[in-house]
Every structure is written in C-alpha cells, then in structure tokens.
Amino acid sequence: MEHQSMSYSKSNIAAFVELLEKQASLFSQDKLDELRIVINSLTDDIEVISRFISEWCTQHLEINYEQSKLRNQKISDNNYSASIRILPTEKGYPNEVPILDSHINKQIILNAIETATKLVENNQYPQS
Template sequence: MSFYQQNLEAFLQLLEQQPQLFTESKRQELLRLIDPLPDDIETLSVAIASWYEKDDEIVDAQLEILNQSLLMNQEPQDSAIAKLALARFPGANNQNLPKLNQPLNKETLKNVIQQ
C-alpha cells in the first residue's frame, strides 16, 4: 500500500473517530478543496495533507493513526515491540485498527466529510 493510500485511509478514520476536530466550516473548506481535484489517490492525499498541516490538533491525531497503522503492519500484534510502542499512544489498545469498509476514492472522501 502506498503512503498516499495510507494517509487517506488514516484521514478517513480520523474523520470518523474524532469528528469533534472538524467544525462545519472545516468540513466545507475540505469539500471546496477536493471538489475540483481529480479522483486520484496521490493528488487527494497531497491536498489533504497540505490542508491538515495548518491545524496542530489534526496533525497530531493524523500522525497517531498513521503511526499505529504502520506499527501494526510491521510488527506482529502480539510482539513485545508492538505492545511497547503502542502503549505510548493515549487510549491505544493492541487490536488492529479498523479497516475501511468502503472504496478509497474521492466520492468516499466527500461522503465521510459530509457525515
């Protein structure tokens, strides 16, 4: 899986798991940002990353999800290294992060933003 795909999946999880980080104006701003863009994972990922880098709270939460995802993909869930690494994340547990039950594309991104 490419970093661009991982970044978008993590962002979708963030939208679903921590909706309080996204005010209505932020959601509208995101929709205006992605609306003219092509339905291309790399383009969408770069645009989203450029947008969220302006908000420290969203950056921190996004990085937490990405780090947890990377750790779980690199280390077996029951390894001592994975357990110790995941323990440093607030509220973390040793279960795999939920996978998206939807395709990863522009339409899915817009739908999750609007929820």
C-alpha cells in the same frame, strides 16, 4: 484475498477518513465545508488527494497530530481496512462499509465529510 502493502498515500487517506468518522469534534463546520469544496475540485487521484490532505493538516495542528498518529499506526500495523460508516440515522450507524485499500478514492472522503458534518451539526460524536 491477499493484500499488498498499503502505500503512504492510501494510509494517509484511510487515516484521515477514520479521523473524520471517529473524531469529528476536531472539525468545525467551516473546516468541513472547506474540505468538501477543495476535495470536490481535485482529480480522483490518491496521490493528489493525499498531498492535499497532508498540506491541509499541517495548517491545523491538533488534526495533524491525530491524523499522523492514525496514519503511522496503519503503516506499522499493516492495517489495511479503515471502515466508513453510512450517514447516521436516528438509531445510529446501522451499516459499515469496509474500505479495501484498492477502493480508496475521492468519494470515500466526501462520504466521510458528510458523516462528520451530520455529527457536528447534531453535536453527536461516536464514543471512542
């Protein structure tokens, strides 16, 4: 399968999903709740979702900084696949589902928010 260049919006969303998965400690429960509510209300259009994520991140400086680093790395490395984990089980993360750039959508972000919520609730954060 040949990949085309990942758009800014797709890179932006993929980086945000990775941030939710791997740096959940940056997000409070209130922030995760806010994200869930707003993203649920948006259309499943990556341009709209990406614009919201960018605007939301600018209000949260530490998150914005980390998300920008990941996004820029994805763009410069042409790294098209972030991975999103299935909700954690008692034994950790048994499955990973690759995100192909053509499959980035609202549900992937909502799944990542749920994963981050479970991590925050249990004070369990993946080791970088």
